[in-house]
Amino acid sequence: MRRYVAQLHSGIARAVPVRRTPYRRRAAAAASVLSAVPAQQAGTAHAFSAFDADLERGLPPGMAVLLVLPVLRDGKRGFRLRGVCCCGVLQDFPESAHPDIELANLVARSGIPPTKVIATMRRWSQNMTKLTTWLHERRCEHGDALQLMVWDETGYGIPWELFWLEAPPGSSWREGWLGGLVTMTRWLTINAAWSVVRDYATSHTCAGPVASFVADDMRHDDALLSRFASETIPGIRGLSKTLATGQPLGMVYVACHGKFESDEDDCRLGDVPLVMLEGGGRFGRLASAATFVFLNACHSGRLLAGDGTFADQAQRGFSEVFLRSGAAGVLATSGEVGDEEAHQMAGELLKLLCERPQMPVAAALRELRSVVAHLMPADLFDAEANEEQRRLLPLLYRFMYVYYGSPRTTVALAPCEGWA
Known part of the structure; x- marks a missing residue:
């Protein structure tokens, strides 16, 4: 889940579950x-x-x-x-x-x-x-x-x-x-027979309105989207239907809890299992135009690797699902991130992208990570107390955001009516 993880203690890290990797x-x-x-025209899907x-x-x-x-x-x-x-x-x-x-x-x-x-x-x-x-x-x-x-x-x-x-x-x-x-x-390798996948080296511009789902206990994220033309996704289970058909989007924003386990049925975005999102059909609105997808949920960027249920040698995850449908970039997390830090990250990123629309998403993320890098003490022995340890969490959380897509992708979100 996306939540504050501040219980600190000495000890050995939990062992990574063994996965059979092909x-x-x-x-x-x-x-x-x-x-x-492959040589392609800038911004086209293929x-x-x-x-x-x-x-x-x-x-x-x-x-x-x-x-x-x-x-x-x-x-x-x-x-x-x-x-x-x-x-x-x-x-x-x-x-x-x-x-x-x-x-x-x-x-x-x-x-x-x-x-x-x-x-x-x-x-x-x-x-x-x-x-x-x-x-x-x-x-x-x-x-x-x-x-x-x-x-x-x-x-x-x-x-x-x-x-x-x-x-x-x-x-x-x-x-x-x-x-x-x-x-x-x-x-990552994306297996798709007919779907449109945008390559990792082309410049893409994600322009248009926002489609968003924000969980009830994260409603403070709504304020971050108030300046943009937007539509609300009616529940996390309405995500597939909302993205299936309609006008092109500049961004899809999802703020909810997430879960990662060793099976696709137990990996969840909100209460939606990965296997259901994978098998729920194409997201046609992502294929029609370049779209930036921001999955502000714990574990949303992690990948299952191994034979798994389907024994098809593929890496699977929520990032891969959206990239396979044509998303120009997917920003997600590689573990549990504190709620306040997740809200702050979204606010700072959207503010930076609005102020500097020519700045690629990847460059903005570099800048935002650099901002928190100063939190690392010159001497780690000076930060052994619990309170000092907690102050280092924002640094780790910020670097747990991983971005899949072209480093040249930019975002130009449509403002809401009347926004100056």
Whole structure:
């Protein structure tokens, strides 16, 4: 659920549930991403899957792709990385072990204190020396224009936004959490025979009114949408019907509780199971024009990975459902986020997008993450008291928002009548 998670204690993080991951098939499918982006007119919708990707045809200026593939060696799970840059640089990285660093487990009631989460992420990042070097080189090459897309096929829930990027000693480059330094997005393989899926490298403009559902105990979010032309979705179970037909939308906003389990029937957006949303038909309004989807609900951005009920080797989740229907971008969460922090995040993001309509959503998220990065103390031992630990939660919550889609997607929401 989207709620405040401030029960802090020392201890070991809850173990990540074991999932059977179809390494060979999903790795082979995703590996074809390294051959690139199909040539399409900007803003148009088209069928898209990893099998069609052809990076050798080139990425847009300033864009780099980090492909994360699952591996299985001697019965142990791990992953390997391959980086591709628009400037032609291709880098393969050594295999790494499967890290137990999913934020949904670390930042939870049964998790570990925020200071330990921060220390854990920094220590894990320090071990990824070749990745640190590659990312630094990309920053040197492209500066603030760098746009990083992480295509993660592992299902491990690795929090790439919270990768600590060190700078060389004596360098003028600022070091910090990757999601606050670099404009970055996520992607995943999307299986669709006929649906329209917008590619991750094209510029999309999400223009039009808002369709929203806000749970009764989150009504304060209504005020955030009051300046926009909008329609109310009649209950979370009316989501599919509302999005099936009608005029194009600029944004779909959902604020409710969420739940994540090991089965599609138990993963829920409000009281709607993932399996029902997946099998409920197409969202035609997302296919007709580029739409930004903001799922401000706990666990809404997590993915199921494994054979699962259907044994079809696919990653599944609410983000994938909307992307498969044609959404130009989906912002969701990778775990439990406090209600007040979720409300604040939505308010700050919408305000920034209105004030700077030419700013892509991904760039706005980088700026909003950067704002809270200062909450991290210079010395973690200075923040061991419970009250200091609670003050670090907003930093972790902000980095638990993950964005799937093109780093070039912008939003221009229609104002309500009479709004100056």
